[in-house]
Every structure is written in C-alpha cells, then in structure tokens.
Amino acid sequence: MSEEATSAETSKASAKASDTTTAKRSPIIVCRKIVRSFWRAKERLDVLDELDLEIAEGSFEALMGPSGSGKTTLLNLIAGLDRPTSGTLTVAGTEVSAMGDAALARWRSQTIGFVFQHFNLIPVLTALENVELPLLLTSLGSSERKKRAQIALRVVGLEDRMHHRPQQLSGGQEQRVGIARAIVHDPKIIVADEPTGELDRKSADEVLHLLERLNKEFDKTILMVTHDPAAAERATVLRKLDKGKLL
Amino acid sequence: MVPIRYNVRNLLVRRTTTMAAALGVGLVVFVLAASLMLNEGLARTLDQSGSADTAIVLRKGSDSEMPSSVEDKAISLIKVAPGVKSSSDGQPLVLGEVVVVLFQDLANGKGKSNATLRGMPLDRVQVFRPEVKIIEGRMAAPGTDEVVVGARVVGRFKGFEIGQSLDLRKARPVKVVGIFEANGSSFESEVWGDIEYVRSAFGREAVVSSVRVKLESPAVFDGFEVAVERDKQLGLEVLAEPDFYRKQSENTSIFIIAMGTLIAVFFSIGAMIGAMITMYGSVAHRKREIGVLRALGFSRSAIMFSFLLESVLLALLGASLGTLASLGMGLVKFSMLNFTTFSEITFQFTATPEIILRSIIFGGVMGVLGGFLPAIRAARTAPIEAMKG
Numbered sequence: 001m002s003e004e005a006t007s008a009e010t011s012k013a014s015a016k017a018s019d020t021t022t023a024k025r026s027p028i029i030v031c032r033k034i035v036r037s038f039w040r041a042k043e044r045l046d047v048l049d050e051l052d053l054e055i056a057e058g059s060f061e062a063l064m065g066p067s068g069s070g071k072t073t074l075l076n077l078i079a080g081l082d083r084p085t086s087g088t089l090t091v092a093g094t095e096v097s098a099m100g101d102a103a104l105a106r107w108r109s110q111t112i113g114f115v116f117q118h119f120n121l122i123p124v125l126t127a128l129e130n131v132e133l134p135l136l137l138t139s140l141g142s143s144e145r146k147k148r149a150q151i152a153l154r155v156v157g158l159e160d161r162m163h164h165r166p167q168q169l170s171g172g173q174e175q176r177v178g179i180a181r182a183i184v185h186d187p188k189i190i191v192a193d194e195p196t197g198e199l200d201r202k203s204a205d206e207v208l209h210l211l212e213r214l215n216k217e218f219d220k221t222i223l224m225v226t227h228d229p230a231a232a233e234r235a236t237v238l239r240k241l242d243k244g245k246l247l
Numbered sequence: 248m249v250p251i252r253y254n255v256r257n258l259l260v261r262r263t264t265t266m267a268a269a270l271g272v273g274l275v276v277f278v279l280a281a282s283l284m285l286n287e288g289l290a291r292t293l294d295q296s297g298s299a300d301t302a303i304v305l306r307k308g309s310d311s312e313m314p315s316s317v318e319d320k321a322i323s324l325i326k327v328a329p330g331v332k333s334s335s336d337g338q339p340l341v342l343g344e345v346v347v348v349l350f351q352d353l354a355n356g357k358g359k360s361n362a363t364l365r366g367m368p369l370d371r372v373q374v375f376r377p378e379v380k381i382i383e384g385r386m387a388a389p390g391t392d393e394v395v396v397g398a399r400v401v402g403r404f405k406g407f408e409i410g411q412s413l414d415l416r417k418a419r420p421v422k423v424v425g426i427f428e429a430n431g432s433s434f435e436s437e438v439w440g441d442i443e444y445v446r447s448a449f450g451r452e453a454v455v456s457s458v459r460v461k462l463e464s465p466a467v468f469d470g471f472e473v474a475v476e477r478d479k480q481l482g483l484e485v486l487a488e489p490d491f492y493r494k495q496s497e498n499t500s501i502f503i504i505a506m507g508t509l510i511a512v513f514f515s516i517g518a519m520i521g522a523m524i525t526m527y528g529s530v531a532h533r534k535r536e537i538g539v540l541r542a543l544g545f546s547r548s549a550i551m552f553s554f555l556l557e558s559v560l561l562a563l564l565g566a567s568l569g570t571l572a573s574l575g576m577g578l579v580k581f582s583m584l585n586f587t588t589f590s591e592i593t594f595q596f597t598a599t600p601e602i603i604l605r606s607i608i609f610g611g612v613m614g615v616l617g618g619f620l621p622a623i624r625a626a627r628t629a630p631i632e633a634m635k636g
Contacts, residue, residue: 075634079542081630105545108543108630114542120536122253124256124257125253125256129252133540133543134544136248137544
C-alpha cells in the first residue's frame, strides 16, 4: 500500500467520522499526555510520547501504524491491561491510570470486551463454556449464564457449534466465538487486536461485518488495531500512530 | 472462580505427565498407607489377644512373659486375692503358663527364626480363651508330648504341620496333632503344649512365666492389683490383659511407624518436586491462557486458587491410586519379630476408614505444597500476556 493511498484512506475515514454520530456524543475514552516507557538495558524507550486522544462513545475506530509505533501498547492501556508511566487515562468515566490491580481486574470484567488476534479461546472448554467465562465473574446463576452465552453465540451465528471445542472449529468460527465472548457480558467497549490477522479474506469479512453490526445495532464502542486496510475501511474513524504519537 | 472443569480437563489433556506425577504421589501414599495398615494389623492382632476381665501377673520389671518368672507358691496367694472369679465348682480361675522361645528352622529353608511356645494346663484353654477353635486335627492331650500349632505359623516353620514332630530341646520331641485359630489374635502365632512337659523340657519346674486371672468384672481390677502388688516380697506386677498387649506392641509399633513415616517423608520430597515440575510446566504452557483469564477479569487469587486446586486434584488422583493399591496388601500375611518378646508374630495389613482418610489427606497436602510455588507463578502472570503473539 503506497503512502498516498494510505493518506487518502485516512482522510476518507476521518471524513466519515465527522458526519457520523461521533461528533454528537461525549468521549468515552480520554487520554491526556499519556507516556508509556520501557527500559531496554539502560536505555529508556518512550513507546507512547505525551499522547492525547478522545474517542467518542459508540464510535468504531481503527488504529493503524507500523510495527513498534505503539498501537498495541495504547490498546493495552485503554483496555486496562497495562498502566501508563505518566498522564491520565479515563475510560467509561473511570480514571483507570490510578486503579489498583484488583480493582482494575473488576473494572475490565465489567467494561471491556476483548477480541484477540489469535482468538485465545481456552482449548479444553467448549464454545459455550468459553463464551460463559466472563459471566462467571457476575452474580448470575448457572442457567441464566448459559442462556446469555447461547444468545451471544446466536448473534455471531454459531448456535449450532456451541458444544464444539476450539480445535473442532475453523479460524473464522473461532474468532466469532471470541467475539461472542467479548459481548456476552454487555461491555461498553470492545477492544480488538488484529482481529482478522489470522483469517482468510472471507472469514475476515464475516468478522468485520459482525463488528460493524455490534457497533451499529448494539451501540458498542469499538477500538481496533489492524494492519489490514480492508479492515480499517470498515471503521468510522481511522487513526494513525507513528513513533508513539498520533498523526 | 475459574470453573473446576477447566482444571480437570487440563489434567486429562496432559494425561501422560499427569499420570507420571500422580504415580509419584501414589507411591508415597502407598508406602504411608501400608505402614499405617501394618501398624493397625499389629495393634489389632495384639488387642484381640486381651480380655478386659482378665488380669495378667508378671515378675515386677518384666516387660513381657518371656523373661518373667513367678513361683508356684505365689500362684496360691494370687488365688485368694479379692476379685478373683471362681468356676462353678468353686475353683479360682487362675492359670499359670510358661512361655519360651523355640529357635526353629524356617520351612522355606532360609535360616531360622524364633517361635513362641506356650505351656499351659490344656484342659483349661476353653475357660480362659473361649474363642480358640481347633480347625484341623484335635486338641493336644494334657500330660503328653502333643502340641497344637497356631494357624498363622503353619507352613512358616519346619515341623509345624499335623503329623510332624519338632524338637523342643535335644531328645525332647513333640508331635503336632492339631491346628487352632484364636480370632486373629497373636496366639495364632504360637505353639501350645502341656505345661508340665514344657517346664520339664526347659528345666523350669515350679515356676511359670505369667499367671492369668479371671476377674469377677473389669471393675474389680484395681482392688486385685493393690492386693497382689502390696506384698513387696512377692515382687509381682499386675496388668489388665488389653494393657499388657498394648505394651507388647509399643516398640514394634514405633519401629513400623518411624520407618513408614521416614520413607514416606523422603519419597514425598521427590513426589512433591515431581508434582511441582508438572505444574510449573503446565503454567509455562498455558501462559497465554492465564493471561486471557486475567484479561477477562479473573483476579490473581482466583488464578492461584485454580492452579492450587489443579495440583491438589492431581495429588488426590495419585493418593487414591496409592491407597487403592495399599488395600491389596490386605491379602498379604506379614511375619516380623516382636521387639518386646523377640519371637515372630504374624499379622495382616489392616485398612480402616481412618487410615484411608489420613492417606488421602496426606496426598492432598502434598498437592498443596507441591503446587504452591507454581500457583504463585500463575497468579503473577500479567493480563498483557493475552496480547502477546
């Protein structure tokens, strides 16, 4: 993909963003002067460098950039998997940068749905049991958990595969189970790290279509890291990151 | 909480390493359970030899019948002590017995060992030991050179079969005319003959090793004890028969338990290291899975509990196999030297619900100790591991 094409795509997506609901709604993710540093030997490496970002509730945003640009690091911070070295990060009204480990785990279980590049299903559990996992952290009873997990699998079109183990599913089906697991507890935000990275085009399109549906029909805020321009095309906003800064 | 099926299925998926670690734990539990069963078998065998309404009188300071010596004239005094029961014809129920060791060839030709020979008035056996039953042949006749042999030593020593003869001493042969059972008690490891014949063979005329006294009831024991022990010149000591047999098993019991525990503890260190390596391997193999669980919101303590539980399940599987295998030992007869009497006693491995429970709990504790450090490592897994490729 040439630089001009990418730039044109960015503008197109940005334009799309301006005429969607994004402008009308308050931000659900607010990053202020976020720095995330790592130490390699005695050298400090600022992967994110005083980054400011606002993401509106209900938006579907794609984050692109070259390897090492800091996109996954940013996604990890927003998802509460990591903490910034400095700066403040407020997600869904909670300042996650100031939270302790246990509180952050609780917060993640209520607020964030994860879609991973490698699907990350638990191999010894069935599709239904995998989807049920986030509900084990709620006060719901067993039958209600099962009912909701079945509904989530129905949403992703895998109702007939609920008793299959991950190794009995295709890659596309595994990712759809992953999406069902991400939505079953009705989180406000879904973070997706290269959700189509391991899929063929057809399966990737199905997964992207699902994410679009979740955004439009279920009003989920989606933040997706991707290298795939076709995937980024589906987002309402495309942001580019390079050397720890938004372009 | 992470569902238990997650742990169970992970153990099943890694069935080879699971079985290897479980068998390590199982071996330790087998050793422990077997030693506890052995001890129980010994205690039960000796316990069954005693009756609560029977007192045993020994020379003061003797810890068994073998070194004890009570003169016949003392028996006359014992007969008139308070609390002694009398038979229907008014005779006091007092029985003097002489107990000596026979150094006999083993039937398998692998050397010699000690067997206990008890000389007694054979016509009084049923009064003092009603549980005794002749299961083959007949009872030895009083005043003769006949003997009967306990069921547990038949075939253990040369000459202990019906129709065979054995030498008590040089030119003092006796004939085996019967085999008896005594409700699984230690008497089944003895040879019984006529008291006068035995005394004469061993030059112990006018003395016995012990005196058994039937009391009117267990409640009169204290009075009887005081009356007999009061006469310092006699120098006698009185014990209730169950207490006597408990003391008989003390040294052997300590040996069995100490050996069993020592071996189990040494083995358990190896087995725990085995379980620990298995669990460390499991944690390393499932790092991303753990990261996913952490990312989904499972707390560090939930992860730690889950892996600790997995380790305990692994150990309990091993403990169950070890305990099950040890139950098979119940079919095995075991002969060993009683360290108090220095003669052989034969008994069986005896399982009780308490022994089974203790063995399985011991296995569970091994699981906790072996799984603790791997569980901590699992709990320390950062949720960000879920995002790594």
